[in-house]
Amino acid sequence: MSEVTIEGKDGSFAVYTAVPxxxxxxxxxxxxxxxxxxxxxxxTCDWLATQGFVAVCPDLFWRIEPGIQLTDQSKPEWDRAFELFGLFDVDKGIEDMNTTLATLRAHEVCNGKAGTLGYCLGGKLAYLMATRSDADCNVGYYGVGLGDLLGEADRITKPLMLHIAEKDAFSSAEEIEKVRQGLGGNDNVTIHVYDGNDHAFAREGGEHYDEAAAKLANDRSVKFFRENLG
Incomplete structure (x- = not known):
């Protein structure tokens, strides 16, 4: 496992890399x-490598401050995380994701097929990679703000799987239903709702971590990637 540097359109950024x-x-x-x-x-990248995937995680906050590594264990870190979320340029983030995707596909350790996986903010980005990239498939866990992005749903032409927390504190029952209705007619989209679970139910060690729900979601994701990237 290592960290490499990728040259993007606006500068270079670090990418954590795990190779099977x-x-x-x-x-x-x-x-x-x-x-x-x-x-x-x-x-997460290390785990994906044990499942047979080359997993890379780009530093998407590099334009604000490179090398950010916060936890969810203190209020000051939460405050800083939300500050970063407010400063983050989603369109630039997708640009970096696409740069990383292209670089990964061209690398000798990759067979040329590649998808995306994201959590929270990353779940939103995984959805947008389904609408704004040629990734072979995409998986999002409890993506934030998806209800406002349904106008791009007709661009989804590759398999997309969404894991949604029924009791997501950063969403609402109305938004979840809006997402289900908005994407329900697209055969490329699979939606799983985890009853009784809150945001970040798959973040091991987090306040809302649910081992059973996390295992179910992770097993579904690995199977999905194997089916679509095999």
Whole structure:
């Protein structure tokens, strides 16, 4: 596992990289939460590598401050995370995700097929990669603000899986239903709602972590990636 540097349109940024034992292999670009490329994101990449994927996680906050690594364990870190979320340029983030995707596909350890996976803010970006990129497939966990992005839904032409927390504190029952109705007619979209679960139910060690729900969602994601990137 290592960190490499990618040259983007506006400058260079760091990308955490985890490579499986057997290559070339399918690739996955992991989109961070609002805490930066922290231990949780690096562990996620390492786990994906054990499942047979080349997993990379770009530092999407580099334009604001490179190398951000926060946790969800203190109020000052939460305050900083929300500050970063407010400063973040989503369109530039998608630009960096696409740059990372293209770089990954061209690398010798990748077999040329690649998708995306994101959580929270990253879940929103995974949805937008389904509408604004040629990624082979995309998976989003409890993406924020999806109800405002349904105008792009007709651009989804590759498989997209969304994991939605029924009791998401950063969403509402009305928005969840809006997303389900807005995407329900697209055969490329699969939506799973986790009853009784709150935002970040898959963040191990987090306040709302649910082991059973996380395992179910992760198993579904791995199967989905294997089916669409195999």
């Amino acid at each position: 034992d057997v290559t070339p292999a399918p690739g996955i670009v992991v989109a961070q939460e609002i805490f930066g490329v922290n231990q949780v994101m690096r562990d």
